[in-house]
Amino acid sequence: MVEIWILGATGRAGRSISAELCRGGHQIVLVGRNAQRLSEAAAAIEALGGPTPRTLVTDDPAAQIAADRPDVVVNTVGPFGTTTVPTAQACVAAGSHYVDLANEFEPVRSLLELDTVARAAGSTLVTGAGFGVLATEALVYELCAGRPAPARVRVAAMPVVDGLGPAVLASVVDAAATGGLVYRNGRPVRTRLGAHLQHTPLPDGTTRDTVAVPTGELEAALRASGAAEVIATSSEVPTGRTARAALPIVGAMLRVGALRRIVIRAVDRWQLTPPSTPGDASWAYACAEWEGGETRQAWLRTGEGYQFTSRVAATVAARLAAGEARPGAFTPAALFGTDLARAAGGTITVDTAVKDPR
Ligand SMILES: NC(=O)c1ccc[n+]([C@@H]2O[C@H](COP(=O)([O-])OP(=O)(O)OC[C@H]3O[C@@H](n4cnc5c(N)ncnc54)[C@H](OP(=O)(O)O)[C@@H]3O)[C@@H](O)[C@H]2O)c1
Missing domain, CATH: 3.30.360 (Dihydrodipicolinate Reductase; domain 2)
Known part of the structure; x- marks a missing residue:
């Protein structure tokens, strides 16, 4: 089954996106740097009635993406000035799809500048999915x-x-x-x-x-x-x-x-x-x-606002997991239209x- 990784899964947005994806029957992996907080987040997901999601403790998500090549990565770790480009580049190298919640000018623009490399690699990168x-x-x-x-x-x-x-x-x-x-x-x-x-x-x-x-x-x-x-x-x-x-x-x-x-x-x-x-x-x-x-x-x-954001990010991730997108780097409506x-x-x-x- 297609796997969707949630980076920052212990945070407010990460938990809410994870819950949305679980309710939709998707297989998710909760990724974070603290084992205790990750297992609490996994227990909260389990309490929704689905299976307990896998957790992955790491201080280096980019290295884990390179090693495990997940299908889709949702990055909720801000500020995105430090996480967007390295994580998206790791996804491109691994052939994974990438989604983030960035709304700062520089990270959004830098992500969109990865369009050519993403297309060559067959990866879809989506920034501002909130x-x-x-x-x-x-x-x-x-x-x-x-x-x-x-x-x-x-x-x-x-x-x-x-x-x-x-x-x-x-x-x-x-x-x-x-x-x-x-x-x-x-x-x-x-x-x-x-x-x-x-x-x-x-x-x-x-x-x-x-x-x-x-x-x-x-x-x-x-x-x-x-x-x-x-x-x-x-x-x-x-x-x-x-x-x-x-x-x-x-x-x-x-x-x-x-x-x-x-x-x-x-x-x-x-x-x-x-x-x-x-x-x-x-x-x-x-x-x-x-x-x-x-x-x-x-x-x-x-x-x-968080409810809307969670639905946007979860929907984008689910559609990427279903193979619905073309390769490249996009903002959400540029890829999926205003009906999103x-x-x-x-x-x-x-x-x-x-x-x-x-
Ligand atoms: N575009 C939008 O509309 C929109 C909407 C909502 C949020 N956002 C953005 O999304 C980001 C997350 O928001 P949030 O409310 O979920 O924040 P939050 O509750 O503070 O959660 C942040 C998450 O990131 C992790 N994290 C923080 N620093 C880290 C680091 N150096 N290395 C690894 N993990 C780290 C935290 O893990 P620990 O538990 O280990 O600390 C936590 O899981 C923010 O930048 C926010 O501005 C955007």
Whole structure:
């Protein structure tokens, strides 16, 4: 039977993806660095009623992939700046398929640059298989299907989660160190971190504040639209005036490698519960503007962000395991289309009438 490995199987996303795959009858292997935490994760899966999954303790997943050549590897170990490329390269060398949850700009772009080697090796590599990148990327494809490239695209991610693992905070630290980034004239241009405050509209007429962040969604929106000007914003960073003023200073400090490593080690001990109330929805938004003034907007609505992410990653892994994909390196909707977002529980609404209130 086809085997799917979950790297970071003891973490929040890893456990949830493992559970999704087990419910779908897939054979999974829980991979991690701590035997005790792995057996607890395996027991939790067993409690769902399926067989106990195999566990694999390793400090060197890339070497294990080279030795065992699994069919599909799902990488949930962030920050992805250190894990995406080495793990994906190990998969390419082993002829395995690869999926990750990265939504930081550099790892997503670096993974997509492995397209040629992945095609030559017959491996499929998918990055951003979660709320970020898929939720906004799917909207851009919906808006641009069958049309010429728009002049400008803006996306906004507004997920709601009921808890955050330490790896998420470490990923945010890594992203902050990149500084602000937008695409202008088709090229990445540095901007002030925390710039571009947007009052992102929701279908009910209310707005949510979002600011520009250097996410993988920026790269995915560029590729999905072909627009020269692209901006990706998020509600996940503080949008208040003081916080926005402080963000460039924090970003500059985090660019100092030693300081960044200290901060990442410190946040590794934190468990934050973000503010959300039951019933809160996660939203993604995209707006495309064509020369001549035509503007189209779209929204994706779903529930808690990790649930959506787990379904996306599990569905992508299952489809790769079933041999449904072509070789190469992709973002999720580029490979499987926008219905992947609907299958994961997203509802998409397209509105051509409302102008984006910038
Ligand atoms: N794209 C999206 O929409 C999306 C959604 C959710 C999460 N994410 C990203 O996915 C990542 C995981 O999130 P999470 O909430 O599951 O985090 P988490 O609960 O902190 O789990 C992190 C997992 O990675 C493992 N790990 C951490 N550092 C490691 C290292 N140096 N070597 C080997 N294993 C290591 C941990 O293992 P131990 O148990 O041994 O510590 C744990 O299994 C984060 O980067 C997050 O930003 C993305």
